Amino acid sequence: MGRTLLASLAISCFACQPKLSLEKAEAKMSEKQMKDYIQVLASDEFQGRKPFSEGEVKTIDYISNVYSNLGLTPAVENSYLQEVPLVEVSVGVDQSMNFNTNGKEKNIRYKDDFVIFSRRLDDSIEVKNSELVFAGYGIVAPEYGWNDYKNLDVKGKTVLVLVNDPGLDSGDDNLFKGNEMTYYGRWSYKYEEAARQGAAALLIIHDTKGAGYPWSVVLNSALVPKLYQQSKNKYADRAAMEGWLTQDIATEIFVDNKLNLEEAILDAKKKGFKGFALDTKMSMTIRNSYREDKTNNVIGTIKGSDLSDECIVYSAHWDHLGIGRKMNGDSIYNGAVDNGTSLAWMFEIARAFKAMPTPRRSIVFLAPSAEESGLNGSAYYVSHPVFPLNKTVANINNDLMLPYGRMKDLMVTGYGQSELDDYAEEAAKEQGRYILKDPNPHTGMYYRADHFSFAKAGVPALFARGNNDHIEKGKDYMSKKEKDWLANNYHKPFDEYQDWWDLSGVKEDAQLMFRIGWKLANEDTFPKWKAGSEFKAVREKQMAN
Missing domain, CATH: 3.40.630.10 (Zn peptidases)
Known part of the structure; x- marks a missing residue:
């Protein structure tokens, strides 16, 4: 019997199902x-x-x-459990993050001013005297005609980027999707793109509206061990460090460079924006401990x-x-x-x-x-x-x-x-x-x-x-x-x-x-x-x- 005949018989059968059957089933639900x-x-x-x-x-x-x-029927070889192999990475931070702007030192505080982590499965990770580069929103989106990294050398450097998309608060619904975030606005994309560009580190400038949550959420999420898919190359292809800065600290860095962050944000929303290097270098060392293990999805079927x-x-x-x-x-x-x-x-x-x-x-x-x-x-x-x-x-x-x-x-x-x-x-x-x-x-x-x-x-x-x-x-x-x-x-x-x-x-x-x-x-x-x-x-x- 072909699918067409089976389908017509099934459809006619289900068409006979009274609405009362659905209502009776729904009544089984219990608050x-x-x-x-x-x-x-x-x-x-x-x-x-x-x-x-x-x-x-x-x-x-x-x-x-x-x-x-x-x-419900078990979905995986007579079991409800689907093993998911992951690696758990815990970061150890013993020092402040150091910025040097033309000889002027600035040490910022872990948790209060920044959070940092790394996917790399190395015991000790160092970024030393890494030149700071501002790359706008850190986006390469050909379908929008947008490339924040165009003609910008970030290899081995620390990149500062804004959270969300250029369309946010731009007043232009045709700029990306206006106030609606696209995938390019997510922190996960920005870390991925920085790695593709060869950056040593990426720091996202936090903004409560742009992120969709306050600094406390960034902090609480950063302090628990991270879980990642297991990687054959131990994430050697990722930036050495990924993290967030508070907007106040980013503002101070721009002031030290005789620049205005608010003006830079407005410029970063303009098509053709060109990123630029800052006269600031960043240094930071962190410790990673990690273990590979399996967690479980739980799956039942009808x-x-x-x-x-x-x-x-x-x-x-x-x-x-x-x-x-x-x-x-x-x-x-x-x-x-x-x-x-x-x-x-x-x-x-x-x-x-x-x-x-x-x-x-x-x-x-x-x-x-x-x-x-x-x-x-x-x-x-x-x-x-x-x-x-x-x-x-x-x-x-x-x-x-x-x-x-x-x-x-x-x-x-x-x-x-x-x-x-x-x-x-x-x-x-x-x-x-x-x-x-x-x-x-x-x-x-x-x-x-x-x-x-x-x-x-x-x-x-x-x-x-x-x-x-x-x-x-x-x-x-x-x-x-x-x-x-x-x-x-x-x-x-x-x-x-x-x-x-x-x-x-x-x-x-x-x-x-x-x-x-x-x-x-x-x-x-x-x-x-x-x-x-x-x-x-x-x-x-x-x-x-």
């Missing part, structure tokens, strides 16, 4: 159960769910048990029927920052919202699917590891997928789902990228809600969560949640709540479960995303990237093969 999941995962016992730790063992065992209780070789992937990362810098007497970074709420969201979506007849396509539930260290778990998954990427219909990911109740909006981060937006809009209307583009696109959230690993590999990915317009208290209320949470809880020990939490909004988002996944699972078409998406060509080549 109380969500709270139970989070209270366990974000408890001190789990030690902040750091990969390579006792907290990891507890976490992956717990998620495996949840999957088993839900009736096998489909006639299209079982195709799949939809739901994802929510399990890891957080572990035990870190003590704040107000607490050193356990529990990660209740980041990312306990999204794990609960995904578990309850799985519960709803198990209450339905077998979908045509298979469903994958992926809890990646090492998201906080640079999307490492999801990146490994897309390189070693359970289903081939050209058989992977879509990824539906979530992260940072706030516990303040139901929302009128469904905020789509990266709106306009793919046809999944249209699925989201239809499902939102069924709930009496509306689609909202991310009102803070300058933060680059589309490039900061696990769906990006799928998008970068060509698979259409959706990242959407209610976030901005409270069903009773409105937009101003949620704006204040979100800002307060980001300022006081994000990547801090205070991201802990509270009894007052209202997860009715997380549950409603789970019901909405369940409906999207159910529809995708019972079609025989593939959603596409929209015109203008940087991922469109990758997918088209992938599907052609």
Whole structure:
């Protein structure tokens, strides 16, 4: 029997499924159960769910048990665990960073003024009397006609760059994507590009708006051991040092060079900007200790029927920052919202699917590891997928789902990228809600969560949640709540479960995303990237093969 006949029979069968079946499945979702999941995962016992730790063992065992209780099938050789080989690098900093400007010495303080780290797997790493070069935003983007490194010699030198894109606060929506960050604005890209240019070190000038978070987030992330993919050349091809400077220190360096940083920032937004050397040299020595080990993605599946070789992937990362810098007497970074709420969201979506007849396509539930260290778990998954990427219909990911109740909006981060937006809009209307583009696109959230690993590999990915317009208290209320949470809880020990939490909004988002996944699972078409998406060509080549 051919696929066409099978498809027509399956479609007619699923068309007969009453709406009541979906509603009954959605009714299986439990806000109380969500709270139970989070209270366990974000408890001190789990030690902040750091990969390579006792907290990891507890976490992956717990998620495996949840999957088993839900009736999900192990995805990897009768196991829910997919091993992810990584290297953990810890930096030791015993000294200040030294700048010498025409004989004038400036020593700046670790943590207060700068953070530094290195991917290189060497015990001691030194950058000595390295000439400072300002390279604007540190971007080479042919499609935008942009090259900050053109005719700029940075080999063996220390490069200073700005965070984000030239379009930020430029007033020009056609300059890159205006206030919407592109991948070129991310710190990860800037480190990669500096390495390609042969730089000895790259220092990003911190700006809270441009980065999307305050210095405290940079600091807390820098102080925990870094996790990277294992490298055959021990990252000898990366810059010797990568790090951040506060804007105040960068301003002082420019003043010492009789220059104005604010003017340089404005110039760096202009097409044809030319980088320049400063009369300053940097010296710094750090120590690295490292170990290779394996962390684990946790993957469960529901096998489909006639299209079982195709799949939809739901994802929510399990890891957080572990035990870190003590704040107000607490050193356990529990990660209740980041990312306990999204794990609960995904578990309850799985519960709803198990209450339905077998979908045509298979469903994958992926809890990646090492998201906080640079999307490492999801990146490994897309390189070693359970289903081939050209058989992977879509990824539906979530992260940072706030516990303040139901929302009128469904905020789509990266709106306009793919046809999944249209699925989201239809499902939102069924709930009496509306689609909202991310009102803070300058933060680059589309490039900061696990769906990006799928998008970068060509698979259409959706990242959407209610976030901005409270069903009773409105937009101003949620704006204040979100800002307060980001300022006081994000990547801090205070991201802990509270009894007052209202997860009715997380549950409603789970019901909405369940409906999207159910529809995708019972079609025989593939959603596409929209015109203008940087991922469109990758997918088209992938599907052609």
